Every structure is written in structure tokens, then in C-alpha cells.
Amino acid sequence: MGNLLTLIVLLPLLGALVLLFVPRNAQGQAKAIALIATFLPLIFAGSLYAGFDSGDQAMQFAVNYDWIHINHVFHDKALDIDFALGIDGLSLPFLLLTALITFLAVIVSKKTMHRAKEYFFWYLLLATGLFGCFVAVDLFLFFLFLELTLIPMYFLIGIWGGERKGPVAVKFLVYRGIASVGILLAFVGLAFAAGSVSGDLTMNLVSITDTFAKATPDQISDTFKTGIFLVLLIGILIEEAFFPFHTWLPDTHEQAPTAISMVVGGVLMKIGAYILFRIGVGILPDAVQHYAILIAVLGVINVIYAALVALVQRDWRKLLAFSAISHMGVVLLGVAAMNEAGLQGAIFMTISSGLLSGLLFLLIGLVQERTGTTMIGALGGLSKPMPIIAGFLLAAALASLGLPGMSGFISEVMAFIGAFKAFPVIAAVGTAGIVLAAVYLLWAMQRTTYGPTTVDYESVSDVRALESIPMVVLTAFVILIGVYPAILGDLVNQTILGYVTRIGG
């Protein structure tokens, strides 16, 4: 089964390479290859899910090939870098999310767009990087995949983006490039600290985690842990577009084509959170606790600030971007709580926000394609010409603002329960964000779908069959997690238990 993981990562890459041999004008073929190269990983990810043992905390389906040895590091020890893949309860949900969204986004990508072949080439390269991030067990490999997402994203925004595509593509590149500096420094620093304790210098995530769990404060000082976590945290804050490093995200969403916006909001923006869980909570729980107040306050600032900014946005895409930032603020709050409910809420929120961002950006993309605009003021009365899209938009907005029975609700509830236990006052302030979310989302909805229909839009068509697939599938998952949270909870439970025992012990 381990080979399936390798296949999941390499199939999109293989697809990209095959694309190189397709004639430039064979757009249909290009899209077909992209569909296959993302559909097979989805099937494989599903079969991994079926074969996954959720009672086991260890990495499953692991593969490990020796790759690089750097000699003479650290008293004549070699630094070992392996091509190591594996999944556990934390990475599996992210893997499934990636597989789902990358496939659905291909469906909505237009094969008629200009330079379609190149588009799908970069898209598949991006998919490789995204898959790789969530299944890499080696930190070097992880970082490599993370950097690998930068290049395709630059081209995807820069060639197929909106009117300000050039500067925004560079902004994306430089922001995320700087974010990766903190992440890389933290990775290598952790490897060296673990190596000095265990005597075995490796970038392997599992052995670093184990070493840190066993190390006494004499071996790895608290100062080191808090210092390295701070470096990591700065990286994550930029990576996740948290205030005050957030400006690149709304721009990116505004300029990127719909499918790319789906992938950015649905998957790419979840890598930072994944690093926070995996490295922050998983390896440096003491440091997270040391900075708990700081993280919680940052979380609340993001919840409130982004919600307030969302309130005054005139463009749906920017509104959704700020709404996503606001939701990810809840993730910080849940992590800062460092208890079972908080962590569970944080992971739920990340996955839920991924699904909802994917869905919402898809719907707004569909609206834009029909009306030619995403400006809230220019839209109106869309429920008449396109009742299905408008209906799904309403459902997604309600899920996003936390309607019970949908994924957003359960996530927020758990995160806030956790946060209230740890810091009641800060959490109480944070709940204002829920109210604000209702205000900006419903207000925007009202202006978009209700009221008199603008003459220009009276004859626009509703959703086409092909486009309805991603819409329905994503909504189904949002509801599924909402009514039957155990489907996600069972997966992550063991991992969270592992974390919580370490914090307690």
C-alpha cells in the first residue's frame, strides 16, 4: 500500500511530463491528462482511507528510500535525508482534502482557455507539491515540496490571472518565499537539536518528534524550544496570511483564476496550519504553551480584524479571502488552548475552511463567468436567473457563518469550547467574530441574490451539469462533517490523544 502514496505524489508529476509531449493546440487531450492525473490520486487516497487503521498512532503505508547523505556534519556524523512518505491520522484528512479539491478544480478549469496545455502543466506541478507537503515524513522533502508550489503558482497567477496579475504573482512569490525561510530554519534547527540528543542526525519527522518527546530539559533547553518556535511561528503567520502579513492573500484570490483560487483557499492555505499542528503542537508543545497567550491574542485579532475588513469589501473574492483569514484565526485560538477540544476544533476548522473556501470560490467563479463581475454592488437578484447557484451560495455562506448541521458549526463550537477552558476572556472576545461573520456574509448574500434582477443578468444561464459535480460533492462533504463529525474525528482522535497526553505528561 505504501507504493500508493508514492504514486499519489508522482502521478501528477508524471502527468505534467506527459503533457510536454502533447501538441500545443490539443487542449482536450491536455485536460483529459490532467483529469486522469488527479483522479487516480483521488481513488488511491480513497483506498488508503479504506485501509487506514485509525487506532494506530504511527505513520502508516510508510515508504523510505535513502536519498542524500551529507558527510562531515556534526562531529563526523552524516546528515541523512530520505525520500520518506507516510500518513497518520493528522495527514490523512489533509491528503483527502487535497485529492478532492485538486481533482474538482480540474473539472472547472476551462479547456478553451488560452495556453491550456501550459496551464495544466503548471497545475499538475502544483498538485505534486501540495500532495508532497502532506505525505512527506522527511522535513527536507517537506520543504522541497513546499518550495515547489511557488513556481507553478507564480505562473498560474502571472499568465492566467486578472488585470493586476504581474505584481500580484510577484507578491505571492516573495511573501511565501520569505515565509519559507522561517520554516526551513526551524526544520534544520530541530534536526540538529534532535541529533545532538539521539546521536543520529536525520531530517526524519518521526524520529525528531520521538527524540523531542523523550529529551529532558537539560538536553534540549526551553530557551531553544521557544526560540525555534518563534522562528517557525513567524514563518507560519506569513504562510497562512495572518494579520499583519495578510495582504498578499486577498490580492491572490482577486487575481487568480477560479480553479486556482479553489486550490489556494482549499489546500495551499492549509499547509501553514498543518505545519503548526505537525511541528508546533507535535514537536514543540511546551513552546506552544509558553506562547499560548500570544497565539490566542493573535488568533482573536485575526478573527475580529479580518471580519471587520470583510464587512467593507466590495468584491466577493476579497470578502471570501478575509473571511478565510478570520476562520483561520479560530484555528490559532484552538491551538493556543492546547486541550483536546481546542485541537480537535482547530483541525476541524482547517478542513472545514478548506472545503468551504473551495466551494465558495467555485460558486463566485461561476457567478463571475456568467455576469462578468464579482463586485457585490453590481450584482443583484441572481436567485431568479440562476436559482441553483444562488441556492448553493446561500448554503455555503450559512455553513461558513456556522449554521448547525454544517461543518463550520461543529468546528467553531469545539474550538471555542477548548479556548473558553484555557482563556475565557480572550475567547469571549473572539466570539464576536461569529456575529460579524453572519453580518458580512448575509449582507453580501442579500445584495447578490435578492432584490430586483439587473436587466443584463436576466437571461444568464444556471449551472451546467459538469460544473455541478464539484459544487454538489463539496457541499455534501460540508454537510457530512456537520451531521456526522466522527468521520473526521475518528481519524484525528489518536493523533490528538497523543498530543494531549504529552502536554499533560
Next chain:
Amino acid sequence: MDNGITTVQFSAVWHVMAPEIVLVLCGFAILLFDLFVSKATARRWSPWLGVISLVIALVMVIYNFGVVSDAAPGDPSLQVSNMLYMLDDFGNIFKVIFIGGTLLTMLMSIDYLKHNPDIKAPEYTYLLLFALVGAMVMASSYDLITLFIGLELLSISSYVLVAIRRNNAKSTEGAMKYLVIGSIASAVALYGMSFLYGVTGQTNIAIGSQYIAQMWVDMKPLLILSFLLMLIGFGVKIALVPFHMWAPDTYEGAPNPITSFLSVVSKAAGFALILRTFVFGFAREFNEVSIYLLVLAAVTMVVGNIAALAQRNIKRLLAYSSVAQAGYLLVPLAVLGHGSGEDAIWLAFGETSFYLFAYLFMTMGAFALLTAITREAGNETIDAFRGLYHRAPFQAVAMGIFMLSMAGMPITAGFFGKFYILVGAINTGYFWLAGLLFLTSAIAFYYYFRVLKAMFMKDSASQTQQPLPWSIRTVVWVGLVGTIVLGVLPNLFLDVLNTLRWFG
């Protein structure tokens, strides 16, 4: 130590410096060839003679790896006249870089000379060979006098090579600046060496280093002054900030192949010189002088990358980029500290050689493409690359890969090279410098990607592009294969480094 005069057999000298001797002889042969055959013949064949002599020298150097590994440690046959000239793997690995770089330069030049009939091909060829010999001498001696002669041989040949387009104002201006600043730098370095001699009574660094250690307490200010003067002199040669002012003008004015020679071979030679003199001469006191290197490395990375942001001319852009790369390359040496032991030194040498190889491949490939592309576009700004992808996809993709490698993007040699340097810096605890290395690289994305943007996202005025001449294409392919293989499978090279006996 016995410093008495001993008879040196030619066979002993040949054993140690055969590649250099062959290159010098070939250089003179081309000089004579020029005198005895018709102009057209000389013009047509002398670059080829250059290529042949370089290939011979390369094979000899590779053979020398075996000679070093077969010899017993400290075998006297590996040195001439009491460490005046050494045969060791440190020298060998640098010589591979020098000769490889010159070979690629020569291949590029075949095409370049064809399009620039005002340049005298034989002159150009033998000067290049003599410059190369200078570089090789710089990598192989412990003796300050010999090192200085190597440095001057390289420098003076380079001055002429930069100025070789006699009727071109930019070429002349660049050469003038290079000559004036380079000569001052040589003088400053020599002045620093004279203090070292004054304190130790030795021109040989390996022997002198123990005296440096003995005298350190009493003569500290003088020794540090000597170190600083040498650092300034060498710093000019490798274009460290703030001694980099000549680089953009000289790089812009020089013929393209010569620019690539300056930025690869000349720079690598400077690093060989610095590593050999400083690591040995100041081995025990390195802690006290490394602060200057740390500061220079940091300032060079920051200023080089920031200055490159504003450049429109592609050669000036690459000049500043090469200034920044010199900053990265200085990091392994700068983080070497007191008591870091032999392993740390081997690690630092490994990092430097790996990055120099990566740098060799990506820079040579980029300059080869640039030569063809700017000539056809008729200008040297980034606009020359506009819409290249639509005209010539292969050229654009190849240039893109070189730019990505210079920016340090994954699965290229540049990425692993930077990661390797980062590992070394963190190994000795310099988190801030490691951070700065990658932070400035992230800033550099901005200007490297501007080239990519021009190639892939803009439309071009013309619809056609000449196919690459075969010599340029060869260089591009060598660069591409090197850049990607070193990036994907760095261990192919790391394992070789691991078997080296750096100092015999």
C-alpha cells in the same frame, strides 16, 4: 625546517604541475601558430587548439586525483621545494572548476569570435589559457610570492581580455576600471602579505602559521592589519561588498564569454586563494578574525541582492547576482570557528566546492544563452527576453531553469547548494547568517523571476528566433544536465567529495 637550496629535478616538477606546464606550452604554441600561419587559418583554428589543450589539461587533472589518493600521507613527491607548490585534492577540485569553466568559455567563444571579427582570436585564446594558469597557481601554493604571481597572471590577462574589443567604448571603460581597481587591490594584498612576512619571517603560510600562533599575543594588531589588507585585496577580486564597484561596469563592458569567465573562474580562484591562505595561515586564531568575514558575507548578500533589483541590463543584473553569490560562498568560511575541528573544515570545503560547481553550471549556461539571445535582439536589457518562450521554447525553458537554480528553487543544484551552506552555518550555530542567506534569496526571487516573466508572460515583437549554434547549445546542455543532476542526485558529487584527500 630545512630551507637550504636543494636541486629540483624536472621530473619532480612535472609530477606536481604537469597540467599547468602543458597549458603554458599550449599557450605559447598558439602564440607561435599565430605568427606562422595565415590570419584566416589562425583565426579559424586557434580556438580549437585552445579547446584541445583544455581537454588535455582536464584529463591530466582528473588523473591527478588518482595520484593523490595513491600516495602516502605527506608524500614528498606531491610538493615542490618545501611546499612552494602542492599537488593535493584541494587544488585538483578547484582546477576542475577552473578548467571546466574555461572550456565552456572557450566553446562559447567559438561562436562569439565568429560574430566579432575585430577580436584577434589567437590572442584571445592564449590570454585565456594564461589567465587559467594563473588561477591554477592560486589554488596550488602555500607560498605568498607564488600565490601573488598566480593572482597577477590571472588579473593582467583578464584586464586585456576585458579590453579586447578595442573599438568599443564600454569595453574600454570596463577594462580601465578593472585595471585601476584591480591593481590597487593587488597592491593592498601585497602590502598585507608583507606584514605577514615581517612578523613570521616566512613567505610560506603553512610553515608560517605556527609563527602566527606564537606571535599572536604580541603582534596581534599587526597580524589583524595584515589579515584585513589581504582580505580587502582578495575581496576586490571576488567582488565582495563594499569592494564590488568595478564588477557591474566590467561585466557589462567585457565580451560575454569573458564576463562568464570572470564571474566563474576568476571568482573561484579568489575563493581558492582565500581558503588556502586564511584557513591555514590563521587556523588557530580564526575565531578572532572571522567576525570580519561574517560581516562581509552578510553585507554582500544584502547589498548584492538589493542592488540587483533595480537593474534592467541583463549583464549588470547577473553581475549583481554574482556579487550576491560571492556572499553566499563566503558563508562556509565565515562560520568556521575556533575549535570547530577538521570535520567543520571539510564540511566548509565541501559546501564551497559544491556551490562553485552548481554556480559553474548555471552561470555558464545562462551566459551562453544570453550571448545568443542578446545578439539577436540587438540589446542587452531584459526586453531582449520578451516572449522568448513563444519564439524558442527550449531556450526559454533552459534560461528559466538557470534562473530558478540561481534563485535557489527546488530540484536544482542552486537549491541544494544553498541548503548545504545553510546546514554548515547551523552546524556552527550561526542561525542568523543562515536565515539571512535564505531571506536575501527570497528577495532575489523578484529579479530572477523578472526574466522568467519577460520570457513566459510577455508577447514578443518578432516571431522567429535563430536556432542556437551548436557550440552554444553544447554549453547550455552541459549547464542543464549539471544543474539538474546536482539538484536531484547531489550524492553523486557529495560521495566524490567524501573520498577527497584535501591536503594530501
